[in-house]
Amino acid sequence: MSGLFHRLATRAGAPVPFTIDGAPAEARAGDLLIAAILLHRRALRRFEFGPGDRAGYCLMGACQDCWVGLADGRRVRACTTLVEPGMAVVTGGADA
Secondary structure (H helix, E strand, O other), X not given: OOOOOOOOOOOOOOEEEEEEOOEEEEXXXXXXXXXXXXXXXXXXXXXXXXXXXXXXXXXXXXXXXXXEEEOOOXXXXXXXXXXXXXXXXXXXXXXX
16 A cells, blocks of 8 residues: 555454445554554645645644545545545545
8 A cells, every 4th residue: 555544453353344445455443544544644635725635634633634525425524534444535635
């Protein structure tokens, strides 16, 4: 994986398949969506008000910088949402 985050220890839990912009990805049961995405990507989403990428800021649900879209139309905070099997994340084009 070439993400911004790297696991320092093996995490127990069942594998959870999901997609990021249509690309297959895998997390572990109990992973927050922000960690699951940043294990695979260097950015969480595109910045909506200019060029550049975002990777979350506070990592605890206060700053509102981690909102991502899901293919089913929901918009969720990645730092407080658990990854779900089959979840289809739409980042707005963050680099892989």
